[in-house]
Amino acid sequence: xxxxxxxxxxxxxxxxxxxxxxxxxxxxxxxxxxxxxxxxxxxxxxxxxxxxxxxxxxxxxxxxxxxxxxxxxxxxxxxxxxxxxxxxxxxxxxxxxxxxxxxxxxxxxxxxxxxxxxxxxxxxxxxxxxxxxxxxxxxxxxxxxxxxxxxxxxxxxxxxxxxxxxxxxxxxxxxxxxxxxxxxxxxxxxxxxxxxxxxxxxxxxxxxxxxxxxxxxxxxxxxxxxxxxxxxxxxxxxxxxxxxxxxxxxxxxxxxxxxxxxxxxxxxxxxxxx
Numbered sequence: 001x002x003x004x005x006x007x008x009x010x011x012x013x014x015x016x017x018x019x020x021x022x023x024x025x026x027x028x029x030x031x032x033x034x035x036x037x038x039x040x041x042x043x044x045x046x047x048x049x050x051x052x053x054x055x056x057x058x059x060x061x062x063x064x065x066x067x068x069x070x071x072x073x074x075x076x077x078x079x080x081x082x083x084x085x086x087x088x089x090x091x092x093x094x095x096x097x098x099x100x101x102x103x104x105x106x107x108x109x110x111x112x113x114x115x116x117x118x119x120x121x122x123x124x125x126x127x128x129x130x131x132x133x134x135x136x137x138x139x140x141x142x143x144x145x146x147x148x149x150x151x152x153x154x155x156x157x158x159x160x161x162x163x164x165x166x167x168x169x170x171x172x173x174x175x176x177x178x179x180x181x182x183x184x185x186x187x188x189x190x191x192x193x194x195x196x197x198x199x200x201x202x203x204x205x206x207x208x209x210x211x212x213x214x215x216x217x218x219x220x221x222x223x224x225x226x227x228x229x230x231x232x233x234x235x236x237x238x239x240x241x242x243x244x245x246x247x248x249x250x251x252x253x254x255x256x257x258x259x260x261x262x263x264x265x266x267x268x269x270x271x272x273x274x
Contacts, residue, residue, distance in 0.1 A: 126160030
């Protein structure tokens with residue numbers, strides 16, 4: 001077939017339609033009938049909301065491997081139900097607002113009683129890094145350049161290297177995590193916290209990809225140029241790997257142990273209830 005003949009075929013309505021569908025799938029996922037990720041708007045800000053570690057102190061040595069932290073908050077009411085329609089649209093905690101405590105880039109622990117000692121698990125000897133930030137009852141982070149805190153500390157002895165440099169561009173994975181069923185599985189929040197970086201068309205970007213667990217077969221992907229949450233829809237029952245990456249202006253992953261994170265989530269049968 002000649003090149004001119006191929007060119008005429010490429011301009012047919014069918015070919016143009018196919019090309020458009022492929023473009024849309026690459027931007028946000030699998031379309032109406034399959035997994036898809038849609039950018040969402042930020043929830044209304046909570047002015048002045050902060051979370052700060054009261055203990056342990058930075059660079060201190062904690063004697064016990066059964067580590068507790070204390071977090072203090074300001075301009076933030078833990079236990080209250082967050083305002084807005086989003087609480088009825090996605091998974092929402094009946095225990096209300098809380099803070100997300102993340103140690104060594106593991107899945108966060110939800111602390112509903114800031115000001116009290118809060119267990120973060122049994123940790124190995126050596127260096128550890130922890131991050132905290134406020135969260136709404138529906139698990140969306142309260143986004144602010146100053147609302148978060150981090151601490152580097154040791155367990156047992158001063159050995160090893162801290163995984164988090166608080167002065168460097170860092171993206172912190174927050175949601176999704178765990179298992180989703182019923183209505184909660186229909187619209188899954190994707191959310192992160194951003195430190196020392198600003199997203200934009202010519203700057204840093206955040207990329208989510210979703211694949212069946214243990215495979216490289218991406219079923220949905222999105223690259224965000226703004227610090228906003230997103231919604232993941234259309235997943236069928238199964239287990240999935242969700243990867244979050246901080247990209248530089250050239251599309252490469254920014255150096256840093258927290259800047260490429262994969263979490264496994266489970267989606268149960270929709271008939272099982274919420």
